[in-house]
Amino acid sequence: MKPKSVGIRDVAKHVGVSTASISRTLNSPESVSSELRMRIDAAIAELGYIPDAAARALSSRRTRTIGAIIPTVDNAMFARGIEALQSYLSLQGYLLLLATSGYDPETEARQAQNMASRGVDGLILRGDTHTDALRRLLAAQQIPFINVGVYHPDKPYASVGGDNGAAAWRACRYLIELGHRRIGMVAALTRNNDRAAARVAGVRRALAESGLALRASWYIEVPYHLDDARQGARWLLSSPREDWPTAVVCGNDVIAYGVLLEAERRGLKVPDELSVMGFDDLEWSRHLRPSLTTMHVPTDEVWSRAGEYLVNALSGRQTTLHHEVDVHLVVRESTARPWTSGAAHSAGSDMGTQATQEIFHADG
Template sequence: MPSLEEPQQILQQEATPPRNSVGLRDVARAAGVSTATVSRVINNPAAVSPKLRARVESVVKHLGWVPDGAARALTTRKSNAIGAVFPTLSHGDFARATNAIQEELLVSGYTLLLACSNYDAAQEYAQVRKFVEQGIDGIILIGKAHHPELEHFLNQRGVPFVYAFVYDPETHGTCVGPDNRKALFRLTNYLIDHGHSRFGLIAQSTQNNDRAAARLEGVRDALAERGLAVRPQHFAIGEWTIAEGRALFRQIMAAEPRPTAVICGNAFLAVGALLESQDIGIKVPDQLSIVGYDDIEIMNHLPIPITTMRVQGELVGRDAARFIIGRVENRPIEIAFECSAELLIRKSSGPAPA
């Protein structure tokens, strides 16, 4: 039978208060300075002498003090956090951009909050609303195709934003990235100039993806200028997996006459097409040229490296981060809003077969 003392012991244990956390006043008292000086060391270190700054920083480190971000945000009306919503992080250019954005923000004292929408406009809108509720200072969005209420929501709340990985001369100054139509227009003309006239196209889905739609437009416009077109049986749409690239490549190559060049809407579709071409015995580039968009590491390490348009993801990320910091701090930033894609010619492409 339990003793009567046990419940009292339990109550005493539950009533024991947690260890008091260190606060701003504790740091100021230990360093022998005012709380205003501690705040300046944290928020504007350049305004404090090196000797005094070193003393305060030593106390902060010794006591393990972490500034109260919520309190600081109320005082300064800034959270020093920037949000970014990407459709996916599996793409090479998005991954490179994320690293560049984070590095650029850290240099300027900002934190990156990151989310993925999986190309779902409603999901992206919900994530943006959560970021705004948390008090972000600005946000980076991918492309210009979004939920119809998203831009109004951000403008209504005065949250600066920038569109990345897209460029349109008509909206210069609001977006940072490549002109997707121009990139595929150039790639298609490269193939036409090498004698190709029968084209296969494995496009990326254009659902909630204006960049993919612009790339598709670039291919069609380049072909139309030369009096060419993709035959319906040589056209297929996928998402972003290697398995899809293989299946869709086999599908379009089943129709006669076969195309002499296949353009793929992203890197993974291109890798799948190249792998499938080897499995069914098509000689690349002697019988068929295969090209893609974006550049992931494996594309240059396959037995037949793939020709592609490489997006300067790092540059897009850095410039998008610098631009949004400038908007948040209300100061001009010098950047090149259009980041041209680079044509990388490798062994997967060549002249059309005789």
């Protein structure tokens, strides 16, 4: 005979409480004491009880599932963010349901509809480029959601992220302060990507404020792949050497890796002959040689706070609608003063080394 499975009554008897107490703990853990939660969790683990998700959803009208739609999984920053989000949600007793959109708003809308039909309690969306159909769905179904990777305090819906335009302005401004006047950019594709577009706008603003401009021949957009980034750098450096930029701002760190690789292939010394600026501060950026100067984005914090917002909103707790994270400059070895002479070359290299030592000292 098939052995009898462990049920909620078995757990209640083991703990010495009613089945209603077990149900309340499973469906609304914040409504019971931490001591009772610990006793029930221990009993569930000891007995091997598996709660019936469908029954819990019917009784509480909640599935304790959060959906997240990201553009792609082929992105180290998204992978790190999703890992942080899943860790946080797991501690809160929530399950993460993940889907990708391929940077296509129509695909994102279809994925959101699929998730809504499966009863997700809330949604995490990347950026704020969404179709009208998706916005209508969220409003009609009253699904709590938050946009990650952007900070829009003027909008009536939640957001958590950095000010991409201001951060890119700071990155470009740093190169200008070093003495660069010939600055190019290898950006991520801006179509359906408000974060990438904001970074391009920030670079253009910094240049304009200094009486400079982003030449058409010094600007290119590429997909988020090393091969495409290398091709972009190849195109950027295809003109005669005297027409090259002395510094390049990259839309993200992976693009910057591609530029560094292409510079190495061409025999260019970074930063002596070309300064390279990244954006995101991925783990590899500090291990490269030369290590990458970049804008640090606290990815773990962004995604954890997105999960925290939804969990609090679903529990009826007061929560902040918008949260801006600190995106700051990390100076390493890939940037220095533009080369003009042997003396300037030496001074620029010394300055880059000194700045690198200072930032690593500050980081401990």
